[in-house]
Amino acid sequence: MFANKKHFTTAIIGALIGLSIIALVLSLVKVEDVTLPPTVKYGMVFDAGSSHTSLFVYEWDSDKENDTGVVSQTLSCDVQGQGISSYANDPPKAGDSLRECLNKALKASPAAKQRDVPTYLGETAGMRLLREQNSSAADQVLAEVGKTMQEYPVAFKAARILMGEEEGAYGWITINYLLDSFTKYSPKAHTWVHPEAASILGALDLGGASTQISFMPEGSVTNWSEASKFTLYGYNYSIYTHSYLCYGQNEMLKRLAKELISESSSSTRVAHPCYPKDYSETISLSSFRTSPCTNQSDPRLTLVDRNVTLEGRGNASGCLAAIKKLFNFSACGQRQDCTFDGIYQPPVSGQFIAFSAFYYNFKFLNLTRGQPLAAVRETIEHFCTRNWEDLSSSYPKENPGRLSKYCANTNYILTLLLDAYKFNETSWNNIFFQMKVGSADVGWMLGYMLNLTNMIPAEAPAWVKGHVPSLWAAAVVFIFLTLALGLAALLLLLWV
Template sequence: MLKRNRQQPYNESLSDKIHRYRGVVLVISIPLLLVSFVLFLMPSTRSPNDAVLPTNRKFTPNYVLQTDRSSNSYAVIFDAGSSGSRVHVFCFDQNLDLLHIGKELELFEQLQPGLSAYANDPKAAADSLLPLLVKAEKVVPKDVRQNTPVKVGATAGLRQLGVDASERILQAVKDFLKVKSSLKSNDDWVTVLDGTQEGAYQWVTINYLLKRLGKKYSDTVGVVDLGGGSVQMAYAISEADAAKAPRISNGEDTYVKEMFLMGTKYYLYVHSYLQYGLLAARAEILEVTKDSDNPCILAGYNGVYKYGGTEYKASSPPSGSNMNKCREEALKALKVNESTCTHMKCTFGGVWNGGGGDGQKNLFVASFFFDRAAEAGFVDPSKPVAIVRPADFQEAAKRACETTLENARSTYPNVKKPDDNLPYLCLDLVYQYTLLVDGFDLDPWQEITLVKKIEYQNALVEAAWPLGSAIEAVSAAA
């Protein structure tokens, strides 16, 4: 038998072989079939983040489709500023890293005018937020809206209206959110932001986007934020300098806030100067000359400037605007030489400057500083970050002050709302230079970073205080 088996014909067919070894085939195949069947019935172990991409969609490595939304947190922040209302929507993962909303890292929408324009009609003020609310809710998944905080932070514009008028508007906004919004609202989240709180949020925002939080204070950047009604300065200081902070006797917040961020304790110097935002400063400078012509107004303009419910005469002298004379008026408005400094070193108005130091050596300057620089033509408006010097504002002011209103329309085509802003271009640029050099004591040739947006994870994010507020809101809810 063994001999005959070793001498099988060479051309034996495949079917004959299977028939001959059918016992072996059955022994091997049955377990394999059983294992395959069990694996087929088991649930998929694919990671929830391994999203299935449509075949017609081009995949880009920096954009991850999130399928497990329940692990993400959203926050909706309204910035009710003096010049307009804006809404920001952010989405964070469990590590407080920003996630994409569509192709961007936030939803950002804005409209004009701001809440303060409705001083006598609180309901109209609240209703003005509806278009922004609708757009915000569309990007928040329905199943998490009831747990998504919506906060409204009013800034200097509402502070200028006074307590009664601002409280009526805030109450109308609270009622509006309860009726119109499907998001999680709380009366305590609709407030007039304290200026120092606004400045602190801005500092957190910029340092978060630059990935400086968690590092030592000397590696963080300082921030100057020029809004419409107020200007804030914030930067981290040493513990030794924080201990030297003077006491404020007029009931304002202290100069230094202690913040614990990403495992690091910071002593943050922050101060807000109410009535020294760009739009408010126009009123202050025009008030200096009262009913006379003002050397900061472009030649050919004779009108009235309205701010905070008050009208100010705004007309140019026959000789036109003049940079040096305008600077004299700006210095008077800042009261640089009128206040007695009772501390070691002050900015304008007798305010302690924080002592300076490493946390201020790298300064990021935001909001109207960027806008006017772009409109004046010495910053590319298509690029969200630019390195400049205070002296650049002075050079731009010199050119603007030598221009008539008629010529300015063609010389400065990038100025937004030219009928409202062109007459004050000389004034705005002179004030910004004066604020930086005489107010904050910067060297005219010191490099500063003008910032509109900051790149974070290959997307651009607004360098504004709402992100800092959103980080706080999401952290508190965790």
């Protein structure tokens, strides 16, 4: 009987030791060590530009790569009408304009996940100008947009006005993400890896009210007020980025018209070298007061409410000369690290993607196939010499308002890229004009969403939520089981 009790005691002690070891091992297992099927998350971003608004829907696995979601675009929707800044006199319409695209977006995400879909609206230069001119009107537009968004079953986060440098930097992120410059899937390793020789491209964005340039310069950025820093996929990046308000395409055209009218003093008929010959456009001088870019007083021009007719001359060289007057190049002196108005910029380096209005204007003239600079100049000059009857009959489906302005727009692009940013005959070949990479749109929206995914925690299943493994927890479990083991052994020995 004694032997049986001894064997029984030994068995009990052995079992307790085994359980203690198992408990210790289990207490040290981390949630990250458990392979779980990832769940799909969704996000929505409204791009509220100065001339239009678009909605983009993105999705990514909750199993994030180095704290940044691997995001793909699943839907885009163009909002009908102009940009939300145009509703300054009727703010409720700004919110109502978004409803059609919101309804389409809800159909693109499962109903069970909709209330968890983070939704953002980012306003760019149009709203920056409105805030500068009438801050209360800008606040009312934002409030109405937020009010509309909150009516929908989504996790509405914010409607905010992006700074120009944010817009530029997020566009840079979008381009390099889509081109696999940050991370790339390796079929051999069955995981996402950082490309060893990744080519980081620059971003050139031209909107209606502003333009942005963003790139990684050779060496360091000496003016750190112009630098933006990011951590993406476990790597740090520092880029130069600058935004020029009032140098977007639409604001440039207004400033050009005002300059031409100012030079003609009180005349009611003014020659416009960039407009096609035999084309005319009548504008009201009071329209210049609607934008901070043109409402400054000009001693040559009294902004009384009178009409002026702009008459096209189809003069390519005259157009280019008139556009160059919109820039203050003399403020840079002999400095090479300067664009205009005394703005610092390191020398451009590497390859660039030029999108938005850069792309649309050059696409119209079939200049997006990598033509050399000489061929680009020749094509633009020839287009500018064509009269209005020739153009309107050759492009019957093109909006007359846009058709009449391609000469001015393309000459403006040449001036901005060559005279301001200082691209030359050689570096021109490093600019690629495109609006998509694969099936995704190029712009700031995807970069904005990518950055925001760093703030959205990866999901864990319910049974592991709240489990915080640590050495302290392991120690507590081990001590408890050791005490239990010792007590059980003592009792058994006493019983024997």
